[in-house]
Structure formats: C-alpha cells, structure tokens
Amino acid sequence: MILAHWTYSKQEWKAFVRTERKQKGFISYMMYLLFPMSAKKIPEVKITPELVCIGANQQYFSSGRHSLTEINIREEGLINIIEITYQCFNTLKTKRGEIIIPVPKGKLREAFEVEERLLSDAALCQ
Numbered sequence: 001m002i003l004a005h006w007t008y009s010k011q012e013w014k015a016f017v018r019t020e021r022k023q024k025g026f027i028s029y030m031m032y033l034l035f036p037m038s039a040k041k042i043p044e045v046k047i048t049p050e051l052v053c054i055g056a057n058q059q060y061f062s063s064g065r066h067s068l069t070e071i072n073i074r075e076e077g078l079i080n081i082i083e084i085t086y087q088c089f090n091t092l093k094t095k096r097g098e099i100i101i102p103v104p105k106g107k108l109r110e111a112f113e114v115e116e117r118l119l120s121d122a123a124l125c126q
Helices: 010-024 026-034 036-040 108-125
Strands: 004-006 045-047 051-054 057-060 066-076 079-089 094-103
Touching: 004 108, 010 079, 010 094, 045 094, 051 094, 066 094, 066 108, 079 108
Parallel strands: none
Antiparallel strands: 004 045, 045 051, 051 057, 066 079, 079 094
8 A cells, every 4th residue: 555655846856865965975975976867866755554665766664574663754954854764673683774755845744644654553563
C-alpha cells in the first residue's frame, strides 16, 4: 500500500539537494562533483509502511531486519523535511539509519498523515 506518492518541481528538488549538501559537507560535495546527474534528476518518492522509494532506490525502515524508531517533520530552509530514523539489525550489531525526504509544496498535511500512520503501525508492532 502506498501512503504517499510525490513528485517535485525542479526548484523544490534543487533546494533539497543544496540543503543536503550543506548538511553532509565535503563528502557530499565531492559526490555531487563526481556524479552530477544524480542531483539533476528529479525523482518521484513513494512511501509505504515498510520502505521509501526515491526514484529506483529503495530504503527499508520497517521489516524483519529494520525497526522504525522515530519520525520528525521539520522546516529546513525553504523546504519541509520528513526524517525517518530506524534501526537495522544483523547478526553482529545494530546500526542506526536515517532517511530524509523533502515534502513537496502543498503536501504538508499529507506528510503529517503519513507520519501518524507510520507511528501507529510501529506502535502495533511493538
């Protein structure tokens, strides 16, 4: 089941990429220089109860090996962001992961509905 399916204007995606590069610093800047096309493509985002798809990339946050720990919606510069934090379990150790998703203009209410749904699903699993 898809909870949200978002597309972005070029301006929204550029603002998100700029914000992320500032947050992640030098390594992100070098990746941008090495792979500039990834910053120029404007992907669509799909959010389900188990994963986020950004373009062709899938990132699980709730599965047999992943557990949702927190969701925050915040304003960052000119855009709103959903930040999904999760734990990834394997046989050796537990790692913490984070998925950052820009909220398109006019979709903030939908973002709060997604947050509420994911948190209620996570509470049922515990």
